[in-house]
Amino acid sequence: MGAIYILWLRELKRYVRSRVQIVVSLGQPCLYLLALGFGLGPVFRQAGHGSYLQFMAPGVVGMTVLFSSVFSGIAMLWDRQFGFLKETLVAPVSRMQIMVGRTLGGATVAVIQGTLILIICLIAGFRPHSWVAIPLAFLFVVLIAVVFAALGTAIGSIIQDMQGFQLVMNFLVMPIFFLSGALFPLANLGVVMSVITRLDPLSYGVDGLRGALIQTWQFSVAFDVALLAAIGAVFLSAGAYLFSRIEA
Amino acid sequence: MISVHNLVKSFGDFTAVKDITFEVAQGEIFAFLGPNGAGKTTTIKMLTTLLRPTSGRIELDGLDPTVKQKQARQRFGIVFQDPSLDSEQTAWENMDLHGVLYHVPRKLRASRTEELLRTFELWDRKDDYVKTFSGGMKRRLEIARGFLHTPKILFLDEPTLGLDPQSRNQLWTHVKRLNEAERTTVFLTTHYMDEADRVAHRIAIMDHGSIVAQGTSTELKEQTGTDSLEDAFLALTGSSLRDEGADAKAAMRQVAKMWRR
Numbered sequence: 001m002g003a004i005y006i007l008w009l010r011e012l013k014r015y016v017r018s019r020v021q022i023v024v025s026l027g028q029p030c031l032y033l034l035a036l037g038f039g040l041g042p043v044f045r046q047a048g049h050g051s052y053l054q055f056m057a058p059g060v061v062g063m064t065v066l067f068s069s070v071f072s073g074i075a076m077l078w079d080r081q082f083g084f085l086k087e088t089l090v091a092p093v094s095r096m097q098i099m100v101g102r103t104l105g106g107a108t109v110a111v112i113q114g115t116l117i118l119i120i121c122l123i124a125g126f127r128p129h130s131w132v133a134i135p136l137a138f139l140f141v142v143l144i145a146v147v148f149a150a151l152g153t154a155i156g157s158i159i160q161d162m163q164g165f166q167l168v169m170n171f172l173v174m175p176i177f178f179l180s181g182a183l184f185p186l187a188n189l190g191v192v193m194s195v196i197t198r199l200d201p202l203s204y205g206v207d208g209l210r211g212a213l214i215q216t217w218q219f220s221v222a223f224d225v226a227l228l229a230a231i232g233a234v235f236l237s238a239g240a241y242l243f244s245r246i247e248a
Numbered sequence: 249m250i251s252v253h254n255l256v257k258s259f260g261d262f263t264a265v266k267d268i269t270f271e272v273a274q275g276e277i278f279a280f281l282g283p284n285g286a287g288k289t290t291t292i293k294m295l296t297t298l299l300r301p302t303s304g305r306i307e308l309d310g311l312d313p314t315v316k317q318k319q320a321r322q323r324f325g326i327v328f329q330d331p332s333l334d335s336e337q338t339a340w341e342n343m344d345l346h347g348v349l350y351h352v353p354r355k356l357r358a359s360r361t362e363e364l365l366r367t368f369e370l371w372d373r374k375d376d377y378v379k380t381f382s383g384g385m386k387r388r389l390e391i392a393r394g395f396l397h398t399p400k401i402l403f404l405d406e407p408t409l410g411l412d413p414q415s416r417n418q419l420w421t422h423v424k425r426l427n428e429a430e431r432t433t434v435f436l437t438t439h440y441m442d443e444a445d446r447v448a449h450r451i452a453i454m455d456h457g458s459i460v461a462q463g464t465s466t467e468l469k470e471q472t473g474t475d476s477l478e479d480a481f482l483a484l485t486g487s488s489l490r491d492e493g494a495d496a497k498a499a500m501r502q503v504a505k506m507w508r509r
Contacts (some may be wrong), residue, residue, distance in 0.1 A: 002348045002349075005349040006344075017336060018336075083328060085332075091321065092350060
């Protein structure tokens with residue numbers, strides 16, 4: 001347990017200490033909020049769907065949690081480069097504990113980031129249908145964070161260099177975000193898009209967030225929670241397996 | 249304390265370590281010398297559970313590290329060839345994290361960290377981030393950290409690479425002192441013959457994956473009829489340059505590593 005705690009704490013310390021990075025990583029979602037939320041707002045309203053800011057704010061929260069958690073897993077690349085990873089790999093604790101500590105640390109950081117963005121959304125004018133919905137939304141933030149921190153750990157165990165990182169960003173993380181329904185409604189899509197968006201794990205996270213916060217459900221709360229929990233379990237197992245196979 | 253029999257490691261067609269056998273007694277300082285690409289680091293990696301041997305037998309304090317991985321890891325400390333500190337944390341935090349990973353009880357962790365940081369003259373800087381440290385200070389911190397869990401064996405893989413003579417000198421003084429005070433067995437590799445000559449009780453010379461000679465410094469000199477360890481080393485390993493060959497091997501190892509995933 002000590003090992004899990006100390007590695008979790010390390011992730012948190014790294015986050016709190018890199019103030020520049022906190023600002024930078026909050027900047028991107030703010031840009032989406034500003035450019036899309038306010039820029040596309042009038043078009044969305046004309047189409048008869050109400051406020052676009054209300055619609056996309058849960059999506060932006062989901063995006064923040066996605067990026068932050070995947071990044072934290074991929075940060076293993078830096079630990080590998082700067083050698084710290086080896087220090088943990090030769091320690092007399094199981095790889096499982098190391099992996100869990102790192103992943104939970106990354107997930108915690110992502111939850112904090114998501115919460116900060118939610119606060120920014122509230123300042124920008126976003127209003128949930130009821131304040132009682134916040135705990136449920138928080139549950140979805142946690143689920144998204146765990147799912148993608150585990151995915152990040154799995155990916156971080158495989159890729160060895162910066163090229164790999166670029167590849168993952170462009171061909172995995174960005175599509176996960178754009179095809180999740182964070183920016184557009186999943187209803188009334190063509191067949192191909194419907195299939196693709198339903199294969200994207202983030203779709204269920206964003207749906208859960210949106211459902212909890214503004215009561216617009218594509219699926220249902222039970223379905224989203226169950227599916228995310230299942231995906232989380234699969235990714236955690238995959239992460240644990242791949243992490244256990246790292247050779248320093 | 250360390251006993252190795254017929255150890256072999258191959259990466260695909262390339263054999264990095266060819267059937268080596270040696271023993272290191274408890275409390276001994278044992279140096280592994282050899283040109284680049286001789287297989288020293290590969291050997292250390294196998295001894296420290298980071299690589300699985302292709303064949304052969306290893307015993308650390310009576311334990312087979314390939315089977316009793318955790319127990320073996322608890323018994324040794326290692327300072328890698330390249331740095332392995334967390335530069336975003338302070339010296340104290342790095343020590344503390346290591347102590348937790350190695351199950352050192354809290355009180356002992358604190359007292360031993362203080363003692364070691366004082367020994368290695370880092371106590372004044374304990375609350376500074378490691379990223380602000382010089383190369384020599386980082387090395388000292390890594391070695392101090394290696395001693396934290398009172399290992400029976402300490403592996404040092406080229407610990408003085410890139411350090412100035414003052415730092416090297418000081419570093420070996422500390423290592424020697426702890427070797428005597430705590431009876432820690434020390435297994436080291438280095439390119440500096442004078443260091444090996446000064447610090448090591450016994451020396452093994454490795455070349456092309458095999459041990460070509462082993463014994464005390466005096467024995468090696470007598471065996472080759474030379475009067476310095478450097479000359480003995482050159483007599484045993486030849487004076488041709490290995491850099492190119494070593495790089496090709498390293499590249500091959502890299503490829504092998506990629507394809508095994």
